[in-house]
Amino acid sequence: TEEVNYSEQMNYEITGIEAGAGVVASAQEAVETYDSLSGWEVSTSSSGAMATALGEAIDNEEPIVVTGWTPHWKFAEYDLKYLEDPEGSFGDAEQIKTMVKTGLQDEKPNAYTILDQFQWESSDMETVMLEIQNGAEPAEAAKNWISNNEDTVSSWTEGTEEVDGTEVELVYVNWDSEIASTNVVAEVMKQQGFDVTITPLDNGPMWSAVANGEADGMVAAWLPATHGSQMEQYGEQMEDLGANLEGAKIGLVVPEYMDVESIEDLQP
Ligand code: PBE
Numbered sequence: 001t002e003e004v005n006y007s008e009q010m011n012y013e014i015t016g017i018e019a020g021a022g023v024v025a026s027a028q029e030a031v032e033t034y035d036s037l038s039g040w041e042v043s044t045s046s047s048g049a050m051a052t053a054l055g056e057a058i059d060n061e062e063p064i065v066v067t068g069w070t071p072h073w074k075f076a077e078y079d080l081k082y083l084e085d086p087e088g089s090f091g092d093a094e095q096i097k098t099m100v101k102t103g104l105q106d107e108k109p110n111a112y113t114i115l116d117q118f119q120w121e122s123s124d125m126e127t128v129m130l131e132i133q134n135g136a137e138p139a140e141a142a143k144n145w146i147s148n149n150e151d152t153v154s155s156w157t158e159g160t161e162e163v164d165g166t167e168v169e170l171v172y173v174n175w176d177s178e179i180a181s182t183n184v185v186a187e188v189m190k191q192q193g194f195d196v197t198i199t200p201l202d203n204g205p206m207w208s209a210v211a212n213g214e215a216d217g218m219v220a221a222w223l224p225a226t227h228g229s230q231m232e233q234y235g236e237q238m239e240d241l242g243a244n245l246e247g248a249k250i251g252l253v254v255p256e257y258m259d260v261e262s263i264e265d266l267q268p
Helices: 022-033 047-059 109-117 122-133 138-148 150-157 176-191 203-211 228-237
Strands: 013-015 041-043 066-070 080-082 094-101 167-172 195-200 217-223 238-255
Touching: 013 047, 013 066, 022 041, 022 066, 022 228, 022 238, 047 066, 047 238, 094 109, 094 203, 109 150, 109 176, 109 217, 109 238, 122 138, 122 176, 122 238, 138 150, 138 176, 150 176, 167 176, 167 203, 176 195, 176 217, 176 238, 203 217, 203 228, 217 228, 217 238, 228 238
Parallel strands: 013 041, 167 195, 167 217
Antiparallel strands: 066 238, 080 238, 094 217, 094 238
């Protein structure tokens, strides 16, 4: 039988996302670790460019390897699979955690409590992401999810009082998952009377903004592996409010039609 050399067709390139993303760092580590990836490179651009490249490859039934993560709308849109990672370059199950600046509890107790109580499921986040992917404005998709999930939302605001225009700044990165979560939390806080600003940054600056108190918090800390190095650098200068979502995952993702199951099946 004739073996397809996918690697050549893909130019020995893993299609990455933003240079500061944890999944890109893990992919670079995989390139160092796996013999099968010797001579490969991880290209960096943006999450949007990665999604476009993935869609185009699938339209043409061409091979592609992307840095992927769950929750993400791409799994609802396309037939995809994670490549097995026997060396563990991409870690295991991840949590998404909420981090706030030191002192927020005293300064803005109602904001602190909402951020502390914010917690949802992958399927919730996917609902919001998919609506945005299908053309809704992020704030619109967030409002729709909120009005369909009043019980969940009231468990986040339980024990808090409405405020009159208290300013809150949340930071995030323009990853589809974080656009969804940050907009939902922001809308919930707005409905409680907060004056909320959400500011997209790169990954490192997002962490440092919370560490130095320029921002009140973020709901976008992927741990323990994805943002392990940021946690090590900044974790002690902020307060960890625990997981807002369980069962997240990162890895190398390919279309189902590709005849590879493991990173080890790629070719140097
Ligand atoms: N992600 C989405 C991020 C965390 C959230 C997997 C693209 C990252 O790799 O840093």
